[in-house]
Amino acid sequence: MCGIVGIYLKNKKLKNKLGLYMSKMIDNMSSRGPDSAGFAIYNEENSTCYKYSICFGSLNFENLKKDINRKFKNSKIKKYSDHAVVSTKIKPKNFKEFLRKYxxxxxxxxGKAIEIFKQVGNPSEVVKRFKLNSLSGTHAIGHTRMATESAITTDGSHPYSTGEDECLVHNGSLSNHNNLRRILKKDGIDFKSENDTEVAAGYISKSLSNKIDLKDTLKKGLSDLDGFYTFITGTRKGFAIVRDEIACKPAVIAETKDYVAIASEFQAMAHLPKVSSAKIFEPEPGIVYSWGRS
Amino acid sequence: MIFDLKKINLRKVNSELQNIDKKKNYKNYKILNPEGNHAICAGLQDDINVNIEGHVGYYCAGMNQNAKITINGNVGTGVAENMMSGFVHVKGNASQSAGATGHGGLLLIDGDASSRCGISMKGLDIVVKGSVGHMSGFMSQAGTILVCGNAGEALGDSLYETEIYVKGKVKSLGADCVEKQMETKHLNKIKDLLNKCGIKNLQPSQFKRFGSARKLYNFRVDNA
Structure with missing residues (x-):
């Protein structure tokens, strides 16, 4: 099963409410995926700064914080449950190198906008632990997982991020992920899990790095990614949704002048402002829909 | 009688509507704030009128017998699935598998219905004022699907004896589904359905008829 949700704000005045909207959407989708939950929220405050979302698990956070501050002067660190977001001007290559010893x-x-969090447990508890309702941003995507393809672990939870400011959530399952993973590994894509969705995320990242835009990437994916899926994929500028051509996996879109919301079921959006007068439609199979800033 | 789902538990509402106290002689019911909940008005058995004010989730009006249920909004997967009799009217759009396995009665959808509309039907009549998605009428056995708009890919795939009428374009026909000659009895059936649904601007002669070529479901050694 699994539940997927996304919201993109057209009206930037609602920025401070994004987290609240998102947390209610994820909470509602607990019924589709009680095993784990995760979300990515995009909030670009400073385009010269990178934000690194890390999961430190049971490690002593204060010691890690001291190490980061010692190594990278002027970095800001915010802790959320067993995750932290480190804001710094340090380039990804150097930060990844630093993390290697932990x-x-x-x-x-x-990325420059993305903050990403995921954890095992009931989705309504997970969003509370990360205080999602207090977060703000321009757009967000989320996932509630009913595990099928791999174990119930944080690594097996969505969203998957395999490139700067990129992430993917998935309802469905892929059947050719092992073969694709082998091909993408040879191309230098790094995978952390045995999960099928991570392979799709890697496929998208690889294509985007080859300067193929998101819409064309997802269109090509229709022939390269074999299986059932509704994908929502986020970038710094916005998000896109695509369903495979059989379209067994559900999705509903609600669009008003203030926002575009996507969910596996309408009930996840029932709390959104003026949703009863929104334009509500189902994405057609094999068609890529996208929204974003240019 | 009005039920507000913000104030009353859905299970209680369904239970009340499934066990109508006939001595009270209430006929008209209204449900407010459905908010996408699933299985609203599933399993009703009595000749009552229910208006649902808003969008509903999956399996709304499933297994309906005798009741007239109107949804002033969109419906999720499987509206009126396995319906036996009565009338279900969707004023908005319907998600996939509308009227799945339905045995009887009439399902009217004012908007579009997505994929697999009327899958495996066994006698229900479905009228869609808009268009239907891919694989509509899949393995459908009896009854009628009348589409005033267009039909998506693989219409009537592996069809048994359901009659399909389409006014607009058909993207493609599924396995063993063919266009068939329209006879007087078919035109009368279309006329009857248009009348029942209050559709006055269309004529039966504007529709095309599709049905089974009967090469797939009869045993043939070539298909073994």
Whole structure:
């Protein structure tokens, strides 16, 4: 099963409410995926700064914080449950190099806008632990997982981020992920799990790095990614949704002048402002829909 | 009688509507704030009128018998699935598998219905004022699907004896589904359905008829 949700704000005045909207959407989708939850929220405050979302697990956070501050002067660190977001001007290559000595610390994602969090447990508890309702931003995507393809672990949770400011959530399952993973590994894509969705995320990242835009990437994916899926993929500028051509996996879109919301089921959006007068439609199979800033 | 789902538990509402106290002689019910909940008005058995004010989730009006249920909004997967009799009217759009396995009665959808509309039907009549998505009428056995708009890919795939009428374009026909000659009895059936649904601006002669070529479901050694 699994539940996927996304919201993109057209009206920037609602920025401070993004986290609140998102947390209610994820909470509602607990019924589709009670095993784990995760979300990515995009909030670009300073285009010269990178934000690194890390999961430090059971490691002593204060010691890690001291190490980061010692190594990277002027970095800001915010802690959320077992995750932290480090804001610094340090380039990804150097930060990844630094993290290499911490075997128990995972880089969940990074970029100039993305902050990404995921954890095992009931989604309504997970969003509370990360205080999602207090976060703000321009757009966000989220996932509630009913595990099928790999174990119930944080690494097996969505969203998957395999490139700067990129992330992917998935409802469905892929059947050719092992072969694709082998091909993408040879191309230098790094995978942290045995999960099928991570392979799709890697496929998208590889294509985007070859300067193929998101819409064309997802269109090509229709022939390269074999299986059932509704994908929502986020970038710094916005997000896109695509369903495979059989379209067994559900999705509903609600669009008003203030926002575009996507969810596996309408009930996840029922709390959104003026949703009863929104334009509500289902994305057609094999068609890529996208929204974003240019 | 009005039920507000913000104030009353859905299970209680369904239970009340499934066990109508006939002595009270209430006929008309209204449900407010459905908010996408699943299985609203599933399993109703009595000749009552229910208006649902808003969008609903999956399996709304499933297994309906006798009741007239109107949804002033969109419906999720499987509206009126396995419906036996009565009338279900969707004023908005319907998600996939509308009227799946339905045995009887009439399902009217004012907007579009997405994929697999009327899958495996066994006698229900479905009228869609808009268009239907891919694989509509898949393995459908009896009843009628009348589409005033267009039909998506693989219409009537592996069809048994359901009659399909389409006014607009058909993207493609599924396995063993063919266009068939329209006879007087078919035109009368279309006329009857248009009348029942209050559709006055269309004529039966504007529709095309599709049905089974009967090469797939009869045993043939070539298909073994």
């Amino acid at each position: 075997k128990d610390v995972t880089l969940v994602g990074y």
